[in-house]
Amino acid sequence: MTVAANVFVHPNGLCESDEVGAGTRVWAFAHVLPGARVGRACNICDGAFVENEVVLGDNVTVKNNVLLYNGVTCENNVFLGPNAVFTNDLRPRAHRKLVGDALRPTLVREGATLGAGVVVVCGTTVGSNAFIGAGAVVTKDVPAHAFLVGNPARQKGWVCRCGAPLDESLRCAECGTGHRLVSAADGLEAVAG
Structure with missing residues (x-):
């Protein structure tokens, strides 16, 4: 993929990647x-930082x-709220610079939402259509459609793809x-009917 002709970069934004999709x-x-x-x-808003990998x-x-x-992958239709932060090293030290496979990957699956100020500890997967409430700290894998809040994040229920709670x-x-x-x-998975 290369930068499409209709990519918008604000005059005060910096996009050094040549792999950016149209729109x-x-x-x-x-x-x-x-x-x-x-x-x-x-849509990459003011002050966001997107590292090389x-x-x-x-x-x-x-x-x-x-x-x-580096190491973070977000699938399609993911929403990352203001000030959400991802880590990639479980034991960071200034004298030890990890790169590549030494870093722990994080995966955010299709349609998941992370609220404002969420922290995601590396090595976790956030399931599809999951909803993480503002300020939560995610320390382990999150099931699909789960609703989590708190520090550490704990499941409080289930949510639909539309974002509403399930009965x-x-x-x-x-x-x-x-x-x-x-x-x-x-x-969870959605069922017909």
Whole structure:
């Protein structure tokens, strides 16, 4: 992928990557380093930082001051709230500079939302359509459609793809979508009807 002709970079933004998809916007004081792979129709807001080995799918929203370090992959339709931060080293030391495979990867699956100020500790996977509430600290894998809050983040329920909470029968009162539990680790999947 190469930078598409209709990528918008604010005059005070810095986009050094040549792998940016059509319709993506990079706003003032955001910095996308060379090597970062950014999909189509992404919105990278003021003050965001996207390091060299980050991968963003299509239609990813990166709100103000989000910090994405090497090893982070966000699939399509992920929302990262203001000041969300990702780590990539479980035992950082100034005298020890880890690179490449020595860093712990983090994966945010399709449609997940991370609220304002969320911290994601490296080596975790956030499941599809999961919703992490503002200020939470994610220290372990998150099942699909799980709703988590707190420090450390703890599951408080389930949410639909539309973002609404699910009732005890795992049905969404807002859009009517039903869900079934795949497993405690994998979370939910939507069901027809």
